Amino acid sequence: MNMKSLHTQQQIEEALFSLLQKKPYAEISIAEITRKAHVSRTSFYRNYSQKNDVLTLFLANQYKKFIVDINEHKLKTLTKQLIAYLTFFKENPKVMKILLDAGFEGSLLNFQTRYLKKLLGVYHPDLNLPDYAVAYQSGGIYMLLIWWVKQDYQTPLEDLINYAEKHIML
CATH class of the missing domain: 1.10.10.60 (Homeodomain-like)
Structure with a gap:
């Protein structure tokens, strides 16, 4: 381009x-x-082609940047990758709020699930998770993120990570 x-x-x-x-x-x-x-x-x-494409391309670019960030910082564990993911939203609070207010919840979850599947395939191929397991992991992470956004990031990131490690992530 x-x-x-x-x-x-x-x-x-x-x-x-x-x-x-x-x-x-x-x-x-x-x-x-x-x-x-x-x-x-x-x-x-x-x-x-249409107005929705603006946000769709924006989301795709953000997830690509996230993957680049993971590579640059050599974040190999799921925990470190999740910390980077959640930190992005905390550092860019308006982005998520605007996307949620615009009604892009489903698109966000679909993008996240697609990129989580790619991420797991590249960085954690030994897990070899079926699609339903990836969907479960993604849904848990996504709902945790939505909850955190709606309560204005008040809960410390460390608490969310500890919870995710015990109840969501493999």
Whole structure:
């Protein structure tokens, strides 16, 4: 992808997140996004098919960055990987709140489950978990994250990790 396209996507993403702080996702039009981003509708449709694609691509990019972070910091254990994952959301509290308020709970869970499966396949192939076990693990981690977001990250991360190690993770 060329730099101009990446820049356009970043402008559109920032515009959408800015608008999401003021009004519900369903009420935001592509015209509003393009106006706020200072890009044409043609530029929008060169990069996306529909409004949902903006958040979908954003999520995909965030999970890719997470995988890069795991590689760069050589986080080999599930515990260290979970700490990095939850820390991202704590350090970016608006991201999760905006995505939840926009009604992307299902998309978030699906992305997380897909990336957890990839992560386990690459870093923990010895586990060889069936899909239902990955779904269970992902659901537990996801609900723990949602709960933590909704209570404004008040519980210490260490408490969540200890709980996850005992009751969710293998």
